[in-house]
Amino acid sequence: MHLTERRIDNAMVLAASGRIDHASAEDFKTALQPYLKQCEKGGDVVVLDFSAVEYISSVGLRVLMLAAKQAKSQGGAIAVAALQPVVKEIFEISRFTLVIPCFAGVRDALAALSPSAFAAYGAA
Amino acid sequence: MLIRFWGSRGSLPVSLGTAALQEKLVKALVAASGRNLDTEAKARAFVAGIPDFAVSHTFGGNSSCVQIDTGGDEYVICDMGSGLRELGNSIIAHDPQKSHTFHMFMSHLHWDHIMGFPFFVPAYRPGNRIRIYGCHASMEQAIRMQHSAPSFPIEFDRLPAKIEFVQLKTGQRYDIAGLTVTAKQQAHSGDSFGYRFEHAGKSVVYSTDSEHKLEDLGETEAFASFFRGADLVIFDAMYSLADAISVKEDWGHSSNIVGVELCQMAGARRLCLFHHEPISDDEHLVRIWRETQRLEEITRSGAPLEILAAYDGLEIVI
Numbered sequence: 001m002h003l004t005e006r007r008i009d010n011a012m013v014l015a016a017s018g019r020i021d022h023a024s025a026e027d028f029k030t031a032l033q034p035y036l037k038q039c040e041k042g043g044d045v046v047v048l049d050f051s052a053v054e055y056i057s058s059v060g061l062r063v064l065m066l067a068a069k070q071a072k073s074q075g076g077a078i079a080v081a082a083l084q085p086v087v088k089e090i091f092e093i094s095r096f097t098l099v100i101p102c103f104a105g106v107r108d109a110l111a112a113l114s115p116s117a118f119a120a121y122g123a124a
Numbered sequence: 125m126l127i128r129f130w131g132s133r134g135s136l137p138v139s140l141g142t143a144a145l146q147e148k149l150v151k152a153l154v155a156a157s158g159r160n161l162d163t164e165a166k167a168r169a170f171v172a173g174i175p176d177f178a179v180s181h182t183f184g185g186n187s188s189c190v191q192i193d194t195g196g197d198e199y200v201i202c203d204m205g206s207g208l209r210e211l212g213n214s215i216i217a218h219d220p221q222k223s224h225t226f227h228m229f230m231s232h233l234h235w236d237h238i239m240g241f242p243f244f245v246p247a248y249r250p251g252n253r254i255r256i257y258g259c260h261a262s263m264e265q266a267i268r269m270q271h272s273a274p275s276f277p278i279e280f281d282r283l284p285a286k287i288e289f290v291q292l293k294t295g296q297r298y299d300i301a302g303l304t305v306t307a308k309q310q311a312h313s314g315d316s317f318g319y320r321f322e323h324a325g326k327s328v329v330y331s332t333d334s335e336h337k338l339e340d341l342g343e344t345e346a347f348a349s350f351f352r353g354a355d356l357v358i359f360d361a362m363y364s365l366a367d368a369i370s371v372k373e374d375w376g377h378s379s380n381i382v383g384v385e386l387c388q389m390a391g392a393r394r395l396c397l398f399h400h401e402p403i404s405d406d407e408h409l410v411r412i413w414r415e416t417q418r419l420e421e422i423t424r425s426g427a428p429l430e431i432l433a434a435y436d437g438l439e440i441v442i
Contacts, residue, residue, distance in 0.1 A: 058379075
């Protein structure tokens, strides 16, 4: 799975797409790993732009749980944003809205995680 | 086949307390306002028609016990949780003199799955035959131990019924009481075993106390194969997915999400959520049930998967 990156100040916005399921979750995990290393106290905040993600299965959600756990242990911040309605429902039914912060859009996520990135996003 | 649920709760039996009962009464009375319910028949008809399941029903509190009725003379039962007591009482009430044969299939030997046996009245009747099947080598020891002092006053050897223990192996097909039975090992503390029962072209899978490690694709495929084309999968959906893979990882249970995914992969026809969390009240369980129906709907790619939620007294015909 390919993640399209966009740097906004200290925020790394990563856009995923398609289905994150048993066939693609391992690739998603591998693609995410380099960014998670930088997701630490004083480092990058990571925002996963899910606007083009059509579906996520339990194994994909597990990747997000591990990512949130790693970021937290490093003092970093990670969130998902712009969930499609179906994916949003999957997050709610699985109670994953309690595992990783979810925001209506990338702008909302940046506003919550990084004031400087939010300002840069607004200026762009 | 008729599947009858005598115990649907996980870990520990619970009961509906006064506060919860009164809350149901309040909601029912408000819904009944303005209606003429001056006879018990009218009141019963009204209660039966209340659309809110959490008002008209309770999921009940007995621990795991499920009967598989093929119409034969012999009883086939999965697990001997506290629900077994009521099953035994029901048999005695209907047929007080007749001798019976019981086939008990044990998922595992944790207390909530064996605690009904000392209160199973047919075990105290001479002439009854009880065959207890399982894959754990310590099966007989566990059943005997709970009959021993200081836990219980009647020693196992004093039970008048003829009781036998039958060791099963995973992956083998057995013909028992007219059913073809296959066992599968599951991840749980001390191991648990799921059973697939087949009879006259129909199949039911009893898979409780089973944790699924999502990262293990081979394990996922093995379970999908075990569930393949089943008419009914009775599935441990005790926790939310978020809990099952984080704070309650390695606690040995699964979630509604994984149940739906496995059944969809397997092309099963019905999924019955089972082994309910003791702290969940009726409203919460109804919410989980409705959400699971919605999840199935939004993720469906083939034939529909019917989503059911087990409650004590539920009967499913397959």
